[in-house]
Amino acid sequence: MQYTLLILVLPLLSFIVLGLVDSKWKPKVAGTIGTVVLGIITALSYYTAWEYFSMHRVAGVYEKLIPYNIEWLRFTEFLHINLGILLDPISVMMLVVISTISFMVNIYSLSYMHGEKGFERYYAFLSLFTFSMLGLVVATNIFQMYIFWELVGVSSYLLIGFYYTKPSAVAAAKKAFIVTRFADMFFLIGILILSFYTKTFDFSILTAEHTTVFAGSAGATFLGFGVISWAMAGIFIGGAGKSAMFPLQIWLPDAMEGPTPVSALIHAATMVVAGVFLVARFFPVYYFQTPEVLHGVAYIGAFTALFAAVIACVQTDIKRVLAFSTISQIAFMMVALGVSGYDGQEGTGYMASMFHLFTHAMFKALLFLGAGSVIHAVHSNEMKDMGGLRKYMPITNWTFLIACLAIAGIPPFSGFFSKDEILSASYEFSPYIGGIMTFAAALTAFYMFRLYYSIFWGKDYIIKAAAHGHDDHGHGHTPHESPFAMAFPLVFLAGVTCVAGFIPFGEFVSSTGAEYHIHINPTVAIMSVVVASVSIIIATLMYRKPTATPDKLAKTFSGLYKGASNRFYLDEVYMFITKKIIFNSVSRPLAWFDRHVIDATMDGFANTTQWVSVKIKGFQSGQVQQYAYVFLLGTLLITAIVLIF
Numbered sequence: 001m002q003y004t005l006l007i008l009v010l011p012l013l014s015f016i017v018l019g020l021v022d023s024k025w026k027p028k029v030a031g032t033i034g035t036v037v038l039g040i041i042t043a044l045s046y047y048t049a050w051e052y053f054s055m056h057r058v059a060g061v062y063e064k065l066i067p068y069n070i071e072w073l074r075f076t077e078f079l080h081i082n083l084g085i086l087l088d089p090i091s092v093m094m095l096v097v098i099s100t101i102s103f104m105v106n107i108y109s110l111s112y113m114h115g116e117k118g119f120e121r122y123y124a125f126l127s128l129f130t131f132s133m134l135g136l137v138v139a140t141n142i143f144q145m146y147i148f149w150e151l152v153g154v155s156s157y158l159l160i161g162f163y164y165t166k167p168s169a170v171a172a173a174k175k176a177f178i179v180t181r182f183a184d185m186f187f188l189i190g191i192l193i194l195s196f197y198t199k200t201f202d203f204s205i206l207t208a209e210h211t212t213v214f215a216g217s218a219g220a221t222f223l224g225f226g227v228i229s230w231a232m233a234g235i236f237i238g239g240a241g242k243s244a245m246f247p248l249q250i251w252l253p254d255a256m257e258g259p260t261p262v263s264a265l266i267h268a269a270t271m272v273v274a275g276v277f278l279v280a281r282f283f284p285v286y287y288f289q290t291p292e293v294l295h296g297v298a299y300i301g302a303f304t305a306l307f308a309a310v311i312a313c314v315q316t317d318i319k320r321v322l323a324f325s326t327i328s329q330i331a332f333m334m335v336a337l338g339v340s341g342y343d344g345q346e347g348t349g350y351m352a353s354m355f356h357l358f359t360h361a362m363f364k365a366l367l368f369l370g371a372g373s374v375i376h377a378v379h380s381n382e383m384k385d386m387g388g389l390r391k392y393m394p395i396t397n398w399t400f401l402i403a404c405l406a407i408a409g410i411p412p413f414s415g416f417f418s419k420d421e422i423l424s425a426s427y428e429f430s431p432y433i434g435g436i437m438t439f440a441a442a443l444t445a446f447y448m449f450r451l452y453y454s455i456f457w458g459k460d461y462i463i464k465a466a467a468h469g470h471d472d473h474g475h476g477h478t479p480h481e482s483p484f485a486m487a488f489p490l491v492f493l494a495g496v497t498c499v500a501g502f503i504p505f506g507e508f509v510s511s512t513g514a515e516y517h518i519h520i521n522p523t524v525a526i527m528s529v530v531v532a533s534v535s536i537i538i539a540t541l542m543y544r545k546p547t548a549t550p551d552k553l554a555k556t557f558s559g560l561y562k563g564a565s566n567r568f569y570l571d572e573v574y575m576f577i578t579k580k581i582i583f584n585s586v587s588r589p590l591a592w593f594d595r596h597v598i599d600a601t602m603d604g605f606a607n608t609t610q611w612v613s614v615k616i617k618g619f620q621s622g623q624v625q626q627y628a629y630v631f632l633l634g635t636l637l638i639t640a641i642v643l644i645f
Contacts (some may be wrong), residue, residue: 001051001067002343004085007044007095008138010037011131011461018124028110028117034123035106038099038130052092052506061513064088064204069140078199084140086203089509090280090354094137098270098360100496102130105265108369111485112261112376122162126265129155133270137277139172142191145278149187149238150176152274157265157292160258162478172254184239193227207284209512214289220389229290236279236297243275243330246304249572252327256319260372263319264365272326273357276333283350283511287342298338298429302436308566309443313450314554314564317381318371321451322364325407328440329360335437336422339429340511347511348428351518352421355505359414362500363406366493370400373486377479383451388460392479395487397456399494404452406497408445408532416529417501417518419435423528424521438531445532449539457544 018030054325069084113122132151139145161173195201199216220227244252255267275384286294305328333353340349373396377387390397406415427434506516542549554561
């Protein structure tokens with residue numbers, strides 16, 4: 001599989017070429033180059049998956065392949081950093097996910113971003129992001145992963161802040177960068193602790209089932225917990241930052257300021273699942289060495305899933321509804337990993353997490369691209385400016401509906417199969433966790449169909465535009481279906497969403513790499529479908545046609561409604577902590593001490609030295625008389641001292 005190196009080289013070359021030529025080429029040429037390169041990468045990724053999963057298993061387990069592994073830096077006899085490619089079930093699966101979504105986004109952007117200033121720069125950044133994500137998932141060691149992890153952060157910063165003349169986009173890019181860098185600090189600390197005690201960065205050694213590298217950490221504790229527990233907790237915090245887990249989720253909703261195709265690529269299908277992939281990559285370490293941290297992952301994930309779902313129910317910006325939906329669905333994957341065992345039926349959670357990662361990537365990218373199609377038509381993100389669009393945008397309507405049914409967990413769409421496995425694993429772990437996840441799933445069905453009906457049903461867009469004047473919408477024209485370059489990805493992803501649930505996913509990806517047969521739990525499946533159906537019916541009654549019910553409920557539960565609308569004021573809490581406490585109470589006094597004590601002391605030394613220099617510079621005047629005078633005074637002084645003593 002030597003050709004797999006091209007999967008990394010091609011997007012890097014695309015970034016370099018598009019970045020260097022910038023505006024020297026016509027936008028169409030730059031977009032075509034970026035899209036063709038992604039098409040080739042997608043074909044190579046699919047071929048890699050076909051070749052890998054069709055190869056002979058060793059003792060029923062897929063073998064880990066390392067086509068490339070070159071030493072880059074050596075620190076000690078044992079500790080060194082390699083750069084290579086690791087192919088195993090989850091990395092190969094991620095190659096398919098990343099390349100597919102990136103390719104669809106590149107095609108979609110040809111039309112969506114047409115006429116935008118910086119079109120070439122946009123495609124260069126897309127190539128950089130794809131290169132970074134691909135390098136992250138095929139990393140052979142944790143330090144190589146960390147390098148690409150940071151590249152993902154940089155490229156997402158560039159894409160979120162693509163509209164750099166827009167203050168809100170700049171603020172969102174900085175917010176995402178700062179929050180994820182804060183989390184990455186813990187990731188790096190975890191890496192350093194882990195490597196110090198295990199003397200390796202290599203995934204193959206760290207995650208081996210019977211590895212002995214953790215023997216050196218036995219008995220080493222800090223504040224009552226083993227050092228490896230602290231290391232793995234730090235690594236999880238790094239993943240929680242990228243995957244927007246509570247309380248580090250504040251950056252993701254604001255990141256919607258970037259172009260909508262970027263939201264589909266980064267904040268629905270690829271970057272935000274990096275944290276899930278990280279925990280999955282280290283799953284044997286979490287399970288065998290630090291089970292208490294793994295359980296913590298489950299509890300944090302369950303709270304995040306419910307927390308984000310409640311907020312999504314009251315958002316009015318369609319992209320922010322999808323943003324909080326993403327946070328909630330990523331939390332489902334985290335919960336599945338946290339409640340999972342390691343082998344056989346106990347490993348349902350691990351398999352379900354990866355299965356949901358795959359299915360969610362497709363239907364959530366479809367939702368974001370569908371939202372982009374709607375925004376492209378009505379020139380607004382607000383649901384109040386939409387309605388009745390099913391008559392004008394039939395393709396977007398049907399594909400969006402398919403994605404809503406999938407995320408709601410309605411069979412036979414893909415989300416039903418993966419979510420059912422997560423709920424089954426959750427109930428096996430704890431009835432309380434299972435109940436929380438079921439309630440979060442019910443809220444998911446409700447807010448997604450609230451979104452669907454608000455966009456495609458309800459009061460007609462044209463009637464609203466006439467009532468408020470065309471200027472309220474920025475454009476006075478009848479909405480229409482998106483062009484082919486935007487419609488094709490919608491249809492493709494909708495097709496995948498319809499059939500992906502029937503893939504025997506467990507036969508390809510499981511916690512041990514061995515074949516796993518998916519078994520639907522009839523009790524859980526029936527319950528989840530009934531709960532989702534009831535939620536959809538409630539949303540239908542409230543939002544299919546204009547009613548006063550939503551306003552009445554908002555007034556009845558005004559406290560909860562207001563809190564959820566304002567994201568439970570977590571952003572304000574962070575601003576208070578950073579500005580009032582850290583900046584004013586800590587940073588400002590330290591800055592004063594630095595300027596008036598440290599700097600003043602150094603300035604005092606310099607001023608004193610300068611004053612003395614001015615006073616004694618006459619001793620070096622070059623005048624013989626001056627030297628003779630000083631010599632005579634010195635002689636008299638020495639003579640007086642001798643006579644006295």
